[in-house]
Amino acid sequence: MTLTSFDRVNPSNGFLRALLVAAAILIPVVYARGAEETKPAPPKPGPPRVLLCEPLAVEIGRLGRVGLRGMDLTNATRVEVMLPGGPLAGELGGFESVTPPEGFEASRAGNQRLNVMLAPSLVPTDAGLVILLRVTTTLGVGEAHRLLHVPRGSLIGEREPNNGFQEAQELLSGQYVLGTIDSPTDVDVFAVSLAAGEQLVAEVWADRLGSLLDPSLTLHAPGGAILKVQDDGPERSLGRDGRLTWTAPKTGRYLLSLSGVTERGGPLHSYVLSVATTNPSPAATGSTPAVRRAKLRP
Secondary structure, three states: OOOOHHHOOOOOOHHHHHEEEEEEEHHHHHHHHHHEEEOOOOOOOOOOOEEEEEEEEOOEEEEEEEEEEEEEEOEEEEEEEEEEOOOOOOEEEEEEEOOOOOOOHHHHHHEEEEEEEEEOOOOOOOOOOOOEEEEEEOEEEEEEEEEEEEOOOOEOOOOOOOOOOOOEEEEOEEEEEEEEEOOOOOOEEEEEEEOOOOOOEEEOOOOHHOOOOOEEEEEEEEOOOOOOOOOOOHHHHHHHOOOOEEEEOOOOOEEEEEEEEEOOOOOOEEEEEEEEOOOOHHHHHHHOOOOEEEEOOO
């Protein structure tokens, strides 16, 4: 047998080779363990965070069951409606874990849901358009979260299909529509009849209530031409929501289309659209026509 130079200098080359093989096996294992040890630890639980109410709006005298979606809602001990005269307690319901939609962290979409019951008599009828809910857990007191509190008989659901001008859902002044942008290509279309000189105020509530939707609202003439586009509101208090105002130059059936700015959609891309009109001045039309308004229940 011919000896190599390595064999001549190192008679115990078998031991060295075994040592090299062992090192080749152990080094990746040690490196992997080091990588695991450097991973950031999961955040420690803290005070509760409510990110979204499901649904976004309730009617006066018809509160009932509301889901509070957020983080660190485990071990909730109290839920309160914050009122000028002092907080009033609701009834705690079930708790469940939920999965954030793809592309969203739990810090934005929540990973827990706490169901609560709000008795119809809990909130006074004059509490205002927005009421605040606050959760307390064994780890602290969370910040209050908004829930729309609209007049009885004014809240309606979005009716599908309403994706085009021919399928537009009719709305009356004073109504609030609870809807969802279900997919990245979804567009919800609504129709509002206006008299010449009548002013329309259409407002979207989404971002302010914790929805993932970044809404865009467009007003179209009766024939479909774009009259005005409102993305983010003119006021900082509106966040990414929009408020659109328009005075009709002539009588007609005007159209509102609502969509998302980002190419996303799903159950958490919800919104509330409100429409209100003011009567035209007699100078604009020569008379004061009757305005179709939603019939509100006492």
